[in-house]
Amino acid sequence: MATRQTSTLARFMMAPSVILLFIWMIVPLAMTLWFSFQNYNLLNPANVSFAGLFNYKFFYTDPAFFQSIWNTLVLVVGVLLITVIGGIALALLLDQPMFGQGIVRILVISPFFVMPPVAALVWKNMIMHPGYGVFADFAKFFGAQPVDWFAQFPLFSIIIIVAWQWLPFATLILLTALQSLDGEQKEAAEMDGAGIVSRFIYLTIPHISRAVTVVILIQTIFLLGVYAEILVTTNGGPGYASTNLPFLIYRTALLGYDVGGASAGGIIAVILANIVAFFLMRAVGKNLDK
Amino acid sequence: MARAVSTRRKIGFTVAAWVVALLIFFPILYTIITSFKSETEAIAGFSLVPSGTLESYAEVQAQSNYFKFFLNSVIIAVGSTILALVVAVPAAWSMAFSPTKRTKDILMWMLSTKMMPAVAVLVPIYLIFRDTYLLDTRIGLTVMLMLINLPIVVWMLYTYFREIPGEILEAARMDGATLWGEIVYVLTPMAVPGIASTMLLNIILAWNEAFWTIRLTTTNAAPLTAFIASFSSPQGLFWAKLSAASTLAIAPILIMGWFSQRQLVRGLTFGAVK
Numbered sequence: 001m002a003t004r005q006t007s008t009l010a011r012f013m014m015a016p017s018v019i020l021l022f023i024w025m026i027v028p029l030a031m032t033l034w035f036s037f038q039n040y041n042l043l044n045p046a047n048v049s050f051a052g053l054f055n056y057k058f059f060y061t062d063p064a065f066f067q068s069i070w071n072t073l074v075l076v077v078g079v080l081l082i083t084v085i086g087g088i089a090l091a092l093l094l095d096q097p098m099f100g101q102g103i104v105r106i107l108v109i110s111p112f113f114v115m116p117p118v119a120a121l122v123w124k125n126m127i128m129h130p131g132y133g134v135f136a137d138f139a140k141f142f143g144a145q146p147v148d149w150f151a152q153f154p155l156f157s158i159i160i161i162v163a164w165q166w167l168p169f170a171t172l173i174l175l176t177a178l179q180s181l182d183g184e185q186k187e188a189a190e191m192d193g194a195g196i197v198s199r200f201i202y203l204t205i206p207h208i209s210r211a212v213t214v215v216i217l218i219q220t221i222f223l224l225g226v227y228a229e230i231l232v233t234t235n236g237g238p239g240y241a242s243t244n245l246p247f248l249i250y251r252t253a254l255l256g257y258d259v260g261g262a263s264a265g266g267i268i269a270v271i272l273a274n275i276v277a278f279f280l281m282r283a284v285g286k287n288l289d290k
Numbered sequence: 291m292a293r294a295v296s297t298r299r300k301i302g303f304t305v306a307a308w309v310v311a312l313l314i315f316f317p318i319l320y321t322i323i324t325s326f327k328s329e330t331e332a333i334a335g336f337s338l339v340p341s342g343t344l345e346s347y348a349e350v351q352a353q354s355n356y357f358k359f360f361l362n363s364v365i366i367a368v369g370s371t372i373l374a375l376v377v378a379v380p381a382a383w384s385m386a387f388s389p390t391k392r393t394k395d396i397l398m399w400m401l402s403t404k405m406m407p408a409v410a411v412l413v414p415i416y417l418i419f420r421d422t423y424l425l426d427t428r429i430g431l432t433v434m435l436m437l438i439n440l441p442i443v444v445w446m447l448y449t450y451f452r453e454i455p456g457e458i459l460e461a462a463r464m465d466g467a468t469l470w471g472e473i474v475y476v477l478t479p480m481a482v483p484g485i486a487s488t489m490l491l492n493i494i495l496a497w498n499e500a501f502w503t504i505r506l507t508t509t510n511a512a513p514l515t516a517f518i519a520s521f522s523s524p525q526g527l528f529w530a531k532l533s534a535a536s537t538l539a540i541a542p543i544l545i546m547g548w549f550s551q552r553q554l555v556r557g558l559t560f561g562a563v564k
Contacts, residue, residue: 009384013384097300115514115515119317225408227501259417
């Protein structure tokens with residue numbers, strides 16, 4: 001269908017997007033890489049020198065670095081566990097016949113549209129606050145001591161908030177996948193005497209496995225970058241108890257004015273994200289071939 | 291084919307689903323309720339019945355000039371979306387209608403730019419913005435969010451455009467349609483729904499973006515995300531006011547989100563789940 005004329009035209013039509021994204025990808029990344037080998041502090045910008053691998057070593061020997069990597073992993077895995085298992089359960093429930101299904105769907109999807117700072121502040125003050133939060137109200141009602149969530153379980157509290165934001169996403173995608181499961185297949189399995197458990201294991205699970213993969217990969221990309229939720233709740237503390245890698249980089253860069261150190265952290269973040277991205281691209285790419 | 295479902299079973303599922311749904315929705319619901327309470331009511335313990343006062347809303351507007359932040363959010367979210375569409379529509383169009391061997395590679399490469407962690411380029415972007423005087427400007431933030439969401443916009447448009455059958459073009463050509471006529475009378479009407487839902491999802495994503503909007507603004511261009519984040523400081527802790535500000539910040543996007551939830555799946559999974 002494409003003549004030479006249209007393919008030239010096609011190139012012109014594609015050029016702005018490709019060029020913009022290329023610049024957007026290459027320029028800042030190259031600068032980060034360059035800075036990561038420099039001694040560069042914003043408080044002393046005249047004195048920039050080559051640092052070799054010092055910034056990486058500095059980042060690597062900082063005890064906060066390993067804690068932040070560990071916190072990043074706990075955050076990602078914790079949220080994934082809650083959202084994937086909860087999402088499958090919720091999707092199965094929402095797939096059943098019921099009254100008011102449309103409204104239920106709307107209620108369940110809503111947290112996804114709440115901007116991160118609002119979600120974090122609402123949970124911090126309205127729900128988890130040790131003095132006036134709903135949890136504290138209930139604890140007092142039952143005569144228990146209210147829990148100071150963000151002081152005692154900072155990382156866990158952030159996991160809860162982030163999981164609340166992403167559970168709707170997982171549910172919606174898994175529900176979409178469930179609904180594309182052929183009704184006749186289900187009926188046939190039922191007629192062959194397959195029980196509810198074996199139908200779930202041999203029919204439902206294989207059918208939604210790809211959607212689960214996509215949910216895990218996409219969420220991981222976003223969860224590796226969780227930032228606003230930490231900023232407005234614990235600010236990374238107490239100590240470094242709830243500091244993840246992005247937050248540590250932010251602290252180093254904009255609070256410590258250490259451009260070199262933050263850039264080295266940034267490059268480490270890029271490497272981490274690339275490992276995930278590799279698998280996500282394969283999953284999405286497979287779909288394009290079909 | 292439809293199976294007879296016993297009403298009792300249906301009622302059971304209904305109750306279970308509504309309980310779970312209301313639990314998930316509860317933080318939002320409670321925020322909306324609290325926004326209609328007075329400050330003393332708001333910290334007086336658990337109650338689902340507000341007095342219905344609007345004083346928190348009045349105070350939010352009076353004290354913090356809420357409307358300015360709201361306007362910034364609208365300008366940045368809508369502006370970046372329109373900008374992204376202007377750049378992305380031709381690209382998605384040509385990839386869908388005259389694909390080459392490299393189309394798939396280009397699409398995958400665009401997706402890969404989305405995987406770069408924002409924080410990794412925080413320093414250079416901050417320095418570039420500082421040196422070009424783009425810090426805390428609406429235009430800077432608009433361009434930034436346009437670049438961030440451009441891959442998603444191209445992808446979503448591509449998946450929509452690809453579903454427009456090519457045969458219809460041939461039919462139009464046989465009937466003597468010119469290239470211009472083809473675009474205006476045949477393709478555009480078929481492409482509009484896809485463009486509209488792409489636009490909707492992108493406005494939502496841009497509205498809720500909470501890394502660059504907080505880091506690259508201070509006052510002039512600060513949108514609602516930055517405004518709300520400023521409430522985290524201790525002197526800003528007024529429950530009813532916080533609730534009113536939060537309700538105002540999420541209400542418009544919540545409503546848009548309800549309308550776009552079906553397109554959401556396609557847009558956010560890059561067409562991998564439909």
